[in-house]
Amino acid sequence: MANLLRAARPLRALARCGRRGAHVGRADAARDDVLKARFEALTDLADGGLGGKPLFATDEWFATCDNLLRSAPAVFDPNAFCNEGKVMDGWETRRRRTPGHDWCVLKLGLPGYVHGLEIDTAHFTGNQTPQVRVFAAEIAPSDDDGWLPAAARRATLGVQGTQATDEQTAAAAEAVGKAGAWHELVPLARLRPGYGGDEGLSIHRFEVPRELMQKRVTHLRLNQHPDGGIARLRAWGVAACDWATSLDPRAVGAIDLLSTLNGARAVGCSNKHYGEPRNLLRPGRGENMGSGWETARNPHRPAVLERDDTTGFVKMPGVCDWAVLRLGAVAKHLDALVVDTNFYRGNYPESIVIEAVDEPSATAAALLAPAGSPGAVRWRALLPRVRVGPSAEHEFKSGVAFDGSAFGRVTHVKVSIFPDGGLMRVRAIGEAAEPMPSGNE
Numbered sequence: 001m002a003n004l005l006r007a008a009r010p011l012r013a014l015a016r017c018g019r020r021g022a023h024v025g026r027a028d029a030a031r032d033d034v035l036k037a038r039f040e041a042l043t044d045l046a047d048g049g050l051g052g053k054p055l056f057a058t059d060e061w062f063a064t065c066d067n068l069l070r071s072a073p074a075v076f077d078p079n080a081f082c083n084e085g086k087v088m089d090g091w092e093t094r095r096r097r098t099p100g101h102d103w104c105v106l107k108l109g110l111p112g113y114v115h116g117l118e119i120d121t122a123h124f125t126g127n128q129t130p131q132v133r134v135f136a137a138e139i140a141p142s143d144d145d146g147w148l149p150a151a152a153r154r155a156t157l158g159v160q161g162t163q164a165t166d167e168q169t170a171a172a173a174e175a176v177g178k179a180g181a182w183h184e185l186v187p188l189a190r191l192r193p194g195y196g197g198d199e200g201l202s203i204h205r206f207e208v209p210r211e212l213m214q215k216r217v218t219h220l221r222l223n224q225h226p227d228g229g230i231a232r233l234r235a236w237g238v239a240a241c242d243w244a245t246s247l248d249p250r251a252v253g254a255i256d257l258l259s260t261l262n263g264a265r266a267v268g269c270s271n272k273h274y275g276e277p278r279n280l281l282r283p284g285r286g287e288n289m290g291s292g293w294e295t296a297r298n299p300h301r302p303a304v305l306e307r308d309d310t311t312g313f314v315k316m317p318g319v320c321d322w323a324v325l326r327l328g329a330v331a332k333h334l335d336a337l338v339v340d341t342n343f344y345r346g347n348y349p350e351s352i353v354i355e356a357v358d359e360p361s362a363t364a365a366a367l368l369a370p371a372g373s374p375g376a377v378r379w380r381a382l383l384p385r386v387r388v389g390p391s392a393e394h395e396f397k398s399g400v401a402f403d404g405s406a407f408g409r410v411t412h413v414k415v416s417i418f419p420d421g422g423l424m425r426v427r428a429i430g431e432a433a434e435p436m437p438s439g440n441e
Helices: 026-040 065-069 150-156 166-179 243-247 277-281 364-368
Strands: 053-057 103-120 131-137 183-190 203-207 216-225 232-239 265-269 321-340 351-357 380-387 393-397 410-418 425-435
Touching: 026 103, 026 203, 026 232, 053 065, 053 150, 065 103, 065 232, 103 131, 103 183, 150 166, 183 203, 183 216, 216 232, 243 321, 243 425, 265 277, 265 364, 277 321, 277 425, 321 351, 321 380, 380 393, 380 410, 410 425
Parallel strands: none
Antiparallel strands: 053 103, 103 203, 103 216, 103 232, 131 183, 131 216, 265 321, 321 393, 321 410, 321 425, 351 380, 351 410
């Protein structure tokens, strides 16, 4: 591992890294803002909800590796203790007293191309891992998890309060070394303690060089140096969906082209006060209201609401929120749209509109620009304004609610909600015509 390529440009935590006095220089804060915006338009390939999972860890005494891959932010209860000690929402190893350092192997939920890493030390304020390194490799799918002997043991046993033996660690290290070519995404980088607040000092973002963004990967190795705790790890990137087996209509027929599992991504939105638009693309119907996309109450809505006698809708002149979503493949046409308001019972939108374009190479700037502004794409109405209700799946079929065949090819959709509120999921069912181009947005 020592001779692996060391090529990445991590955001360095510089300046002072003390306790609450920690700060980041202005230039680095500005750079971090750029990375944050870039990562938000990508998919967390390591997300546990998408199938990401740990296969091995040298030590999981205080808290297990599974926590690293949770999509929800880390939480902290100052009064929660267990047999092993303080309950922490993350991966935390014991204080190491033997030679070496702690490490784990993580299987990505979605194989793909990693553009950046995000490591969060939230709530680990005196027990955070001081330094980390991250490697990535592509392991042949035919090997499943059998290439790593410890994976089966970890899957069948409780792991909190455990530590791998020297023999198990040596066997795992040998298997990791033989599994494939590992590339260093993050060279040795120092982490700040996990104090929160508006500064967000616990979050560390690392950009992967362009040459490594082109490498398809399936697994990560996260090294702690030497031990400690990390709350979350996110591997921001683009899912690698195989056309022949996952998207080609001759093999799979009509599928949900707005599913993260099929390569769909969120491009941006007007407001995400209570939830990210990428949640709209996740599988399933969510666990609670925090599992979807929800906006703040729109401050521009009328002081007194009135109904339009002609349309039956509440009058909302120019008052709406919206999200732009990129399909996983170019759709020949859409057969059905599904809008799910599951769990949104007192905060669902009054109505929605769905527009679409056939612009496979459109940039994020063009897709998010106000209508009529220079360079903006020209959205066309796909589903006219329609009422939705609380906590229900609303299915709109082509030929009934809209005419997908007449509309034709679709690459992106824009979902507008009136005047605000929350949606759990949006589905776009249809056959793929061709892959979306890579490298844009």
